Amino acid sequence: MKRSFLVGFLAACLLVGTMPAEHTFANSKVDSKKSKLKDVKKEKEKAKEAIEELKKEIQPSKEKVEEIEKKISETNKKIHEAEKEKKKNEEKLKYYEHLFKDRFKLMYQQGEMASMQSLLESKNLATFLERFETLRLILMRDHALFDKYDQIRRKQEALKEKHEELAKEQKNEAEKARKIYEKVQKEMEKTREKLSKLDDQADSIQSELDRLTMVSASLYPYKFAGTAGVDPWGFYNRQCTSFVAWRMNQHGLKFTNSMRGGHFGNAGHWDENARAIGMKVDQVPRVGAIAQFNPGVSRAGSVGHVAYVTDVNGSSVVIEEYNMETSHGYGKRVLPASGVSNYIHVQ
Numbered sequence: 001m002k003r004s005f006l007v008g009f010l011a012a013c014l015l016v017g018t019m020p021a022e023h024t025f026a027n028s029k030v031d032s033k034k035s036k037l038k039d040v041k042k043e044k045e046k047a048k049e050a051i052e053e054l055k056k057e058i059q060p061s062k063e064k065v066e067e068i069e070k071k072i073s074e075t076n077k078k079i080h081e082a083e084k085e086k087k088k089n090e091e092k093l094k095y096y097e098h099l100f101k102d103r104f105k106l107m108y109q110q111g112e113m114a115s116m117q118s119l120l121e122s123k124n125l126a127t128f129l130e131r132f133e134t135l136r137l138i139l140m141r142d143h144a145l146f147d148k149y150d151q152i153r154r155k156q157e158a159l160k161e162k163h164e165e166l167a168k169e170q171k172n173e174a175e176k177a178r179k180i181y182e183k184v185q186k187e188m189e190k191t192r193e194k195l196s197k198l199d200d201q202a203d204s205i206q207s208e209l210d211r212l213t214m215v216s217a218s219l220y221p222y223k224f225a226g227t228a229g230v231d232p233w234g235f236y237n238r239q240c241t242s243f244v245a246w247r248m249n250q251h252g253l254k255f256t257n258s259m260r261g262g263h264f265g266n267a268g269h270w271d272e273n274a275r276a277i278g279m280k281v282d283q284v285p286r287v288g289a290i291a292q293f294n295p296g297v298s299r300a301g302s303v304g305h306v307a308y309v310t311d312v313n314g315s316s317v318v319i320e321e322y323n324m325e326t327s328h329g330y331g332k333r334v335l336p337a338s339g340v341s342n343y344i345h346v347q
Contacts, residue, residue: 040205217320240306243322268304280344290308293341
């Protein structure tokens, strides 16, 4: 008897001694994950700060590029206007050339002596002077006309050359500014890549942490409550919204219907409200995310549906939910990740 009692006592001691060790190990594992997640989040914040600094650095260059390109556009407009004016003058010149050509041919076809002879054959001095003055005025007008045209032509050519030179100079400045912009942009891309990797790492750690801290869905506290009642988070009991709110709060996220001044309401509006209050909403599934279904999607009713993502396996997701498979009861489904309208990431 004594031996049997001693064996039983020792077994009980071993059992009692084992439980705290396992519990301590689990807690240690959770603490380790939390610590690692905290470090990653710090790195993410540093990366985000680096991106903000890069944005500040790149802004002056971007503004300079925009200013230079605006000036180039204005210069090109002036060049275009000058070209239009030149074309008009050239048309006028052709018109006058046509008129003058016949007159020149008539006046000079017999050479300079013919013009002189025409003057000398005048009947009297008055006629001579009249003919001479007419010829002089014609020559003066011709000379003035061509001189004016030549001045316009030279001015326009100079203007065009000046504008082209200015445009070239501005283009060179724009290229310099773009090189600065591209250099900083490359640095920004590196930071973005780093942040992306950190995001992936954080998501992986967060998923593991969610799994470690997830309690059984059977512990949902309102599974026997009346459906007309409202839970502490502002949702009707035993609805999909109430169950998901419980899951969020179970992870310490303080999720409520009216959090951050918004209003989640029916499940079909959760994505809109989530965006409005600054939550990340996309089509990327992750453990711990809220799977949101628009009305009619994947058998969702007229007011939509929400569920909690418990696992991601390639192109499919595992979700747990309320009031879908069983009326006002718990259920679990595997479905294509694309079968979910949106994924809401509360963290």
